[in-house]
Amino acid sequence: MSARPIATTRSAAGMPTARLAVWWIIASEIVIFGGLLGSYIMHRLAHGVWADYAAATNPWIGGFNTFVLLTSSLMAVLGHQAAERGDGPRAAKMLYLTCGGGLLFICVKAYEWTTEISHGMTITANTFWSFYYTAAGIHALHVIAGCIIMLFVAQTAKKNLELHRVEIIGIYWHFVDVVWIFLFPLLYIAK
Amino acid sequence: MSAHEAHGDEFYVKTWAILLVLLLISVLGPLLGHPVLTLITAFGIAVVKAYLVAVRFMHINLTPRFVTYAVATTLVFMLLFFAGTAPDVMKNHGTNWVKPAWIQAEAAYAAEVASGAAGHHGAGGHGEAPHGGEAAPAHH
Amino acid sequence: MAETIHVGHAEEHGHHDHHEMSFLEKYVFPLDHKMIAMQYMFTGMFMALIGGFFAYAFRMQLAFPGMDVPFWGVVTPADYNALVTSHGSVMIFWVAMPVLIAAFGNYLIPLMIGADDMVFPKINRLSYQIFLISAIIIIASFFVEGGAFGGAWTAYPPLSTKAQYSLTPIGSTMWITAVALEFVAFLLGGINFITTAMNSRAPGMKMWDIPMVVWMIVIASILFMLSVGPLLAGGIMMIFDQQLGTAFFDPDRGGDPILWQHLFWFFGHPEVYVVLLPAVGIVAEVMTVFSRKKLFAYKTVLYTAIGTGVLSFTVWAHHQFIAGIDPRMANVFTVTTLLISVPIAEMMFVYIATLYGGKITLTTPMLWALAFVFEFLIGGITGIFLGASGNDIYMHDTYFVLAHFHYTFYPIAIIGTYAGFTFWFPKMFGKMMNDGLGKLHFWLTIIPFNLIFLPLFVLGASGQHRRIYDYTNFPELAQPWQQDLRQLATISLVVMLGAQVIFFYNVIKSWMSGPPAGKNPWNSGTLEWTATSPPPHGNWPEGLPTCYRGPYEYSHPDHDKDYWPQNEPA
Ligand code: HEM
Ligand SMILES: [Cu+2]
Numbered sequence: 001m002s003a004r005p006i007a008t009t010r011s012a013a014g015m016p017t018a019r020l021a022v023w024w025i026i027a028s029e030i031v032i033f034g035g036l037l038g039s040y041i042m043h044r045l046a047h048g049v050w051a052d053y054a055a056a057t058n059p060w061i062g063g064f065n066t067f068v069l070l071t072s073s074l075m076a077v078l079g080h081q082a083a084e085r086g087d088g089p090r091a092a093k094m095l096y097l098t099c100g101g102g103l104l105f106i107c108v109k110a111y112e113w114t115t116e117i118s119h120g121m122t123i124t125a126n127t128f129w130s131f132y133y134t135a136a137g138i139h140a141l142h143v144i145a146g147c148i149i150m151l152f153v154a155q156t157a158k159k160n161l162e163l164h165r166v167e168i169i170g171i172y173w174h175f176v177d178v179v180w181i182f183l184f185p186l187l188y189i190a191k
Numbered sequence: 192m193s194a195h196e197a198h199g200d201e202f203y204v205k206t207w208a209i210l211l212v213l214l215l216i217s218v219l220g221p222l223l224g225h226p227v228l229t230l231i232t233a234f235g236i237a238v239v240k241a242y243l244v245a246v247r248f249m250h251i252n253l254t255p256r257f258v259t260y261a262v263a264t265t266l267v268f269m270l271l272f273f274a275g276t277a278p279d280v281m282k283n284h285g286t287n288w289v290k291p292a293w294i295q296a297e298a299a300y301a302a303e304v305a306s307g308a309a310g311h312h313g314a315g316g317h318g319e320a321p322h323g324g325e326a327a328p329a330h331h
Numbered sequence: 332m333a334e335t336i337h338v339g340h341a342e343e344h345g346h347h348d349h350h351e352m353s354f355l356e357k358y359v360f361p362l363d364h365k366m367i368a369m370q371y372m373f374t375g376m377f378m379a380l381i382g383g384f385f386a387y388a389f390r391m392q393l394a395f396p397g398m399d400v401p402f403w404g405v406v407t408p409a410d411y412n413a414l415v416t417s418h419g420s421v422m423i424f425w426v427a428m429p430v431l432i433a434a435f436g437n438y439l440i441p442l443m444i445g446a447d448d449m450v451f452p453k454i455n456r457l458s459y460q461i462f463l464i465s466a467i468i469i470i471a472s473f474f475v476e477g478g479a480f481g482g483a484w485t486a487y488p489p490l491s492t493k494a495q496y497s498l499t500p501i502g503s504t505m506w507i508t509a510v511a512l513e514f515v516a517f518l519l520g521g522i523n524f525i526t527t528a529m530n531s532r533a534p535g536m537k538m539w540d541i542p543m544v545v546w547m548i549v550i551a552s553i554l555f556m557l558s559v560g561p562l563l564a565g566g567i568m569m570i571f572d573q574q575l576g577t578a579f580f581d582p583d584r585g586g587d588p589i590l591w592q593h594l595f596w597f598f599g600h601p602e603v604y605v606v607l608l609p610a611v612g613i614v615a616e617v618m619t620v621f622s623r624k625k626l627f628a629y630k631t632v633l634y635t636a637i638g639t640g641v642l643s644f645t646v647w648a649h650h651q652f653i654a655g656i657d658p659r660m661a662n663v664f665t666v667t668t669l670l671i672s673v674p675i676a677e678m679m680f681v682y683i684a685t686l687y688g689g690k691i692t693l694t695t696p697m698l699w700a701l702a703f704v705f706e707f708l709i710g711g712i713t714g715i716f717l718g719a720s721g722n723d724i725y726m727h728d729t730y731f732v733l734a735h736f737h738y739t740f741y742p743i744a745i746i747g748t749y750a751g752f753t754f755w756f757p758k759m760f761g762k763m764m765n766d767g768l769g770k771l772h773f774w775l776t777i778i779p780f781n782l783i784f785l786p787l788f789v790l791g792a793s794g795q796h797r798r799i800y801d802y803t804n805f806p807e808l809a810q811p812w813q814q815d816l817r818q819l820a821t822i823s824l825v826v827m828l829g830a831q832v833i834f835f836y837n838v839i840k841s842w843m844s845g846p847p848a849g850k851n852p853w854n855s856g857t858l859e860w861t862a863t864s865p866p867p868h869g870n871w872p873e874g875l876p877t878c879y880r881g882p883y884e885y886s887h888p889d890h891d892k893d894y895w896p897q898n899e900p901a
Contacts, residue, residue, distance in 0.1 A: 005452060123571070
């Protein structure tokens with residue numbers, strides 16, 4: 001499509017369309033994670049024995065991954081600032097760094113899961129581990145999806161085009177970060 | 192976005208530094224092993240971190256007010272879901288039903304804790320109750 | 332603000348490059364909201380035929396047990412379960428949702444708010460494609476080993492999670508996958524609807540100038556978005572239970588089957604308002620035009636809809652009164668359930684007040700709109716019986732419940748759709764429909780509809796349980812008068828399905844050779860009637876309209892004509 005509809009360029013609600021939309025996406029994501037984590041918390045509170053299962057997770061790995069995501073969030077927001085100033089190439093660079101953070105996160109996860117699975121803590125070991133893999137897995141899918149979209153955004157941003165997208169993907173990325181901020185204590189350090 | 196042009200890059204770096212300090216606290220706090228402290232350091236700090244990210248990185252306070260309301264509404268609805276569901280899910284028996292496997296597993300765990308043997312057996316191997324499949328059926 | 336500059340800039344230029352579009356671009360992978368609406372509309376209608384055929388097959392079995400049903404054959408118990416399950420799922424997820432929300436939403440929102448398209452045409456197209464895939468999956472599940480899932484549209488575990496109970500190892504997973512994909516499709520669509528309506532209104536269109544049906548579709552999309560999340564998560568958990576052997580819903584291994592019921596109904600109840608509200612909006616548009624009156628209490632209707640939406644999140648466990656839920660919770664949910672009938676009743680009163688003293692013309696769309704109020708009232712009132720938990724202990728899972736929700740869903744999904752379709756047909760196809768055939772079709776649909784479901788109330792009250800393959804095995808349910816009522820219901824169903832031929836004939840005939848409709852055949856005031864019929868790509872190539880007043884300025888004392896279009900300067 002050569003140009004977007006006029007509809008897309010209007011902003012009767014007082015904010016650009018894409019930003020409005022990303023907030024609605026976040027709202028719908030909150031309830032997806034909310035339903036899952038709500039179900040997890042109920043079980044967690046009902047079973048004392050889950051504290052033992054949770055003790056087998058590695059908070060240092062989880063903490064390191066939190067650090068990675070927080071840092072990548074910083075990169076995303078710096079990219080947004082660069083885009084605000086009209087500096088496309090720097091915005092793109094920041095997005096690539098953000099993606100790098102996402103990649104590192106996934107690699108650490110892969111290592112962590114391999115270790116756990118090889119120690120018998122598989123998704124069917126018990127319901128705690130089912131929740132553990134399901135919640136972290138859905139979150140990891142969001143990380144991967146965010147990275148892929150970010151690569152596309154960076155491609156255009158590099159040419160100083162569609163710079164408003166840098167902010168949009170950034171907001172989404174921060175949300176993925178926030179989800180992890182809650183997953184981390186829920187899965188790793190509540191014992 | 193005129194409103195947040197006021198902040199330079201240092202503002203974001205500073206926010207990031209605060210987040211890292213909070214992260215450190217939330218990892219170290221629970222190591223002390225005090226339940227109340229764990230709750231505060233793990234979950235209280237998660238809320239603070241999320242707030243910082245939402246406000247300082249996502250600029251939720253610079254978007255029209257209804258966005259905050261929409262996000263708050265989703266959270267309220269999730270609390271509602273929890274409040275309506277937890278009373279059933281968290282019980283191991285109720286009107287005309289019991290969950291024998293749950294009862295067994297918890298009893299075994301309580302005995303273990305009482306004898307001081309509660310160790311770290313992460314996988315739990317066989318799920319909730321080792322004999323779950325053969326558990327005595329609920330008698331009505 | 333960089334965006335503001337951008338806005339002014341784009342408005343001047345317009346966006347349509349007039350290159351000729353290929354057939355594929357125009358009809359198979361369109362970006363135009365009207366064409367996507369038509370895809371949704373006709374896919375939905377096709378699925379309605381499939382769902383209707385399923386109903387025909389299993390109703391024949393109930394009325395004439397063991398018979399060789401024409402076009403199906405002998406209905407086996409497994410067939411019966413698969414047919415009932417698929418009927419319910421198809422009608423709710425693949426008929427009511429695509430037609431009421433997606434088709435009307437896509438068609439009406441841009442046209443009624445004076446925009447040239449949806450804000451994200453590509454996401455819009457993607458939404459339809461995901462929806463289509465989900466529809467294909469649900470139909471395909473009939474042809475896999477073990478057949479289609481038969482554990483009811485509510486899919487309670489363990490029937491849905493354990494293949495040794497359901498006997499449909501592949502079908503159950505296809506069912507939940509199809510449902511989850513459908514949810515994703517409508518999440519994408521819903522974000523488009525909400526954002527478009529919030530951001531892309533014509534200059535001058537204030538909050539209270541938005542036509543009611545647009546409001547309703549937007550509120551419905553928000554309700555959907557806020558309620559479906561937990562069930563999407565639950566769907567993933569269910570797939571894992573089925574295929575990976577996790578035990579989220581298995582109490583013997585640490586899970587809980589009631590959790591699924593909560594996840595399901597936390598979505599399931601708001602979902603009934605998701606489909607209700609668009610129908611309410613459609614009927615509001617039709618009623619104001621054909622009684623030449625302002626919609627009574629516009630703002631009250633709006634606040635009521637929002638209030639109903641919020642309340643609808645607090646009633647879900649009324650579906651679980653006999654599931655063994657905490658009795659204290661049953662009290663709470665009884666109270667909230669009885670409360671929610673108040674705003675619903677109020678909306679019905681608003682319609683009656685709108686009609687009161689109006690110049691009523693009984694066109695086909697108006698007949699459908701009136702029938703909506705009449706029939707939906709029966710559905711709403713019987714809901715109150717069921718909401719009282721003490722009574723529901725006896726009524727639950729009987730045909731009384733079944734008749735209740737058909738008296739709500741049928742008016743919504745079928746009557747509401749026909750009201751909207753016949754009303755906007757001139758706009759969609761540029762031709763008038765034949766009113767005589769329309770009325771014939773109306774009566775041949777409405778009368779059999781009542782003859783199907785009124786007997787089912789009686790049967791339900793006499794103790795007839797749902798989801799039973801053959802009542803002859805239950806002497807107290809196989810008395811001659813009961814079997815007579817079953818046959819009455821089934822024969823009425825066949826008549827009603829047959830009458831739909833009139834509708835399709837009317838559509839095709841009018842489309843081919845009906846009289847031209849012109850821009851505004853009903854003398855309506857809302858913006859879509861100021862575009863040509865059918866509107867071209869971009870809707871108003873000569874320039875998008877500006878809005879000066881509310882949508883329902885009929886019989887205004889200060890105006891010479893009896894309607895006052897929204898785009899006419901004062
Ligand atoms: C006027 C307010 C309403 C009230 C008080 C009400 C109440 C109820 C109650 C208590 C039940 C559970 C009965 C049982 O399973 O024992 C029920 C079932 C049902 N209702 Fe309603 N209802 C209302 C409106 C609606 C509307 C507007 C719709 C549809 C658009 C609807 C659709 C359904 C469906 C589909 C079921 C049965 C689901 C199943 O078990 O398969 N209801 N209703
Ligand atoms: Cu309900």
